[in-house]
Amino acid sequence: MKKNSAPMAKILKATALVIGCSGIFITGISSAAIEAQVSQSSHDVDAARAMLDSWTGYGPLLNQAKQKLDGVLGADPQNYLALKEMARYEIMAGLLNSRRVQYGAHYYQVGNYVPGTLEQAEATVREAIQIKPDFAEGYVLLGHIQTQQTKLVEAEQSLRQAEKLGTNDPWLEINWGSLNDARGEYLTAIDRWQRVLKSGATNPKALGATYSLLVRCYTRLEDQEKVIALYKDQIKRYPNNAWPRGNLAEYLTSTLDRNDEAIEQATAALKIMNYRFAQKALAWALYRKWAGMVTQGKEAGAEEYFRAALTIDPKLDQVMAYGGSEPAGANLAKALSTKKGVSIDSRAEDGSTALLLATNLNRVKLVQALLDLNANPNLPDRNGWTPLLSAADEGNAEIVSMLLAKGADIRAKKGGWDAVAFAQRKGNSELAAMLKKRAEDAK
Template identity: 40%
Template sequence: MTKHSPLLFALAAIFCLLGQQVAAAKSSAASPSGHQLTQAVELLDGYRGDSSSLERAKAILDGILQKDPGNAPAHREIARYHIMRGHLGYLSFMPGSLEAAEASLKKAIEVDPSYAEAYVLAGHLYRLMKRPIEAKAALSKADALGSRDPWLQNNWADILIDEGRLEEAAQRYKNVVESGTENRRAMVAAFEGLTRYYKRTGSLDEADSIYRKKIAYDPESAWNYGNYANFLLCVRDDFEGALEQANHALQIMNYGAGRRALAAALYRKWADQIMNGDTAGAQMSIADASAIEPGSPLEIVASVCGSGRPLNAVSDAEKRVARSRS
């Protein structure tokens, strides 16, 4: 089975972290800090890799809590901040970041034990902390409180995926997509969850369709194109399609994982050209790839795709080049 790059999942994890939107609390909506809280939430929701937006949100939230230490939604948003700020990669976080988020969520629940959306986020957090029993308990509490937050469906689905209950998870993701929710982050995360489901069940055409639907729904996200590029390269061995999507991603945002995806697709193209005797084309492709991500083509493709057809193709090409030089 092909080992997929963390980037293929990264946006499932990385968009879930970004998108846990707060439902307006009854008290905060009418308070003087309500506008500031909305501003902080928008900054967190709009985070796409620029840490300055996180820090601006944190400063606003700190200001709210200095004046109103009992503002439960602000404590919840501080928890979101810690999760986002500490995120390093798929299920990987800076030491202490998740613990800081947990402390903020506990404070939110202490202030308002009936705050359902705090339990929704707690379910997500405890899954990240690899504490599934507590994650399910938190989500069950949110269910009991009658939360209609679409993230409740997504967070349950993530746990069901972990448990191998794929059909139940897929239905949860579909519930979000079919709900027509205005919560864009939740919708994107549901699309990402469905791609994981279809890939794990070998339904690659359906997965491909969901990637394209997610791009159509959120065309300004570089990660959507980058994830699709990795799927095309690593799962479908479609380096030309991967090149197109990776280039599109980098036109929106110049980021490391996107550059590596582009380089891996170019190295895979180089391998195809070597095997087809297109020496001139191969020289151009490897020069372009090396300019983006210098190093061993085999190592770079492996870092993006793991094992599978792209890696085997590059290995075969390297062997042919070595034989031609001997």
């Protein structure tokens, strides 16, 4: 995009003036053409914004938005509103999944992107700001990009500049909350996100992001009733949206083992839209319902739930690895291994076992339950992580001790690093010293 090209409206206006001065009186027609061009550009930018706001990861809306924006910027490369929406498109198109990063003693979540995505989006939004230096919404988006880049100091500067310029963009509070969350300022983050829900904002993407961020924060704080209340508020606000019901179903079964409620919510979600996430939530709620009844000695009536789940999700090795690693996974892992002969060491796609996944997430009680079911503490995933190496990297001394008591190999290495080195890398000198002594004793 050429930064020095004059906006199309200015070019057309200058042409109209030249023609008028030469005695050809078609200035009125030229003005109409100018107004039509400007109106069409504004309409296309609004349409692209609406597409981006309603895009949930599926369907052709993302590419349709890009086509609209390409058309606007082809006619007027300095349309700063279109540039901002193009930066949003670039972020959405380049998002792969999420990852955890550390700030001090805190971990926070950012996106994992196709290489170069955030750099391109930053360049695009900076171009918009260069064209219109008082573009507050541009600084709001820039702050989000910088938070995703883990440039928290720069992100704060951008958001403060947006505040100084003034805007009622709900993303300003959302992005401030994300920055607070990254710094471990959870109550401040919650307060900012709650303001968005109470503000009367109608932007569907902004509201959806706010709910998701609040759910994630309250999940981290283990405030289960607040999580449920947020999902139910979403369901009330968007009764024809399947996702809040599917998400609630997944939370009820995986975290709380409230499987009857989960089955009800997943079934309701699938009546609205038949999609894989809700199918999986239903299947695993049915599996956990079966496992719970088996644990209670009600095997006769339990089998129908198992058969129903099996028709939806028959990959029992994946159910063991993933379902057995979730907070409510102990009964499921035990029932699958003792009643259906599924190996407790079944692997996920990346080679992780339920034990490794539970260790990664610091689920102490579940790790002990899996070890009591004779889970192998030495099986690595495809990247070479063993449960002990992961526990040392997480700095979880309690899980380290559990694993060592069950025969975890203190000599295991990943990329030349042993458990001592991973503990030292995280600055956990006490854990590193304990591991070093155990390694010396093992020689």
